[in-house]
Amino acid sequence: MTIIEALLGEHGALYPLFDRIEALAQKAELPELKLxxxxxxxxxxxxxxxxxxxxxxxxxxxxxxxxxxxxxxxxRAGLKRVGAAVSGDEARRCLLGILAQTRAHFWxxxxxxxxxxxxxxxxxxxxxxxxxxxxxxxxxxxxxxxCGATRMDRSAGDRNEGDAx
Numbered sequence: 001m002t003i004i005e006a007l008l009g010e011h012g013a014l015y016p017l018f019d020r021i022e023a024l025a026q027k028a029e030l031p032e033l034k035l036x037x038x039x040x041x042x043x044x045x046x047x048x049x050x051x052x053x054x055x056x057x058x059x060x061x062x063x064x065x066x067x068x069x070x071x072x073x074x075x076r077a078g079l080k081r082v083g084a085a086v087s088g089d090e091a092r093r094c095l096l097g098i099l100a101q102t103r104a105h106f107w108x109x110x111x112x113x114x115x116x117x118x119x120x121x122x123x124x125x126x127x128x129x130x131x132x133x134x135x136x137x138x139x140x141x142x143x144x145x146x147c148g149a150t151r152m153d154r155s156a157g158d159r160n161e162g163d164a165x
Contacts, residue, residue: 003054004114010047011106017043018099025092033091037082037098044079044102048072051109059117071105 021036028036052072069077078098085091 003050004117007047007051007055008110008114011110014043014047014106015103018103022096022099025095028088028092030085030088030091033088033095034083034085037079037091037095040095040098040102041076041079044075048075055113055117059113063113063116071101071108075102075105 017040021040025033025036075098078094078101082091082094082098085094
């Protein structure tokens with residue numbers, strides 16, 4: 001399993017949680033809304049940290065950065081605002097906004113970042129000979145995680161120089 005497949009799997013598991021929180025938030029009181037935000041935060045933080053550690057460094061050189069906080073930082077800040085809310089209406093508005101922002105962020109990842117990461121890996125693996133990749137250290141653990149562990153397991157002698165994967 002690649003890191004992209006794992007992240008997509010997490011997205012799939014999180015969508016029903018988003019649906020449930022949205023449904024419950026309509027009638028929830030302040031303590032329940034804060035509990036929903038804490039649950040959401042505990043699941044999203046580990047997911048975002050994994051993306052930031054493994055995926056972002058691989059694609060960042062090729063994707064222009066926008067000024068200001070990242071989506072992950074904005075989502076974290078929004079969840080903190082729910083925790084600091086003093087009224088149910090304020091917490092509900094913020095929580096529903098964060099859910100919408102997180103869905104939009106997932107869409108960007110699924111339709112742009114993950115697709116780009118896969119293409120980037122295929123390009124880098126096909127452009128360099130096995131000998132050059134081994135000598136330059138291009139077979140990094142991160143690339144194996146993003147592109148698939150089987151790439152790291154195959155020895156250079158198993159492929160011809162021009163093989164693309």
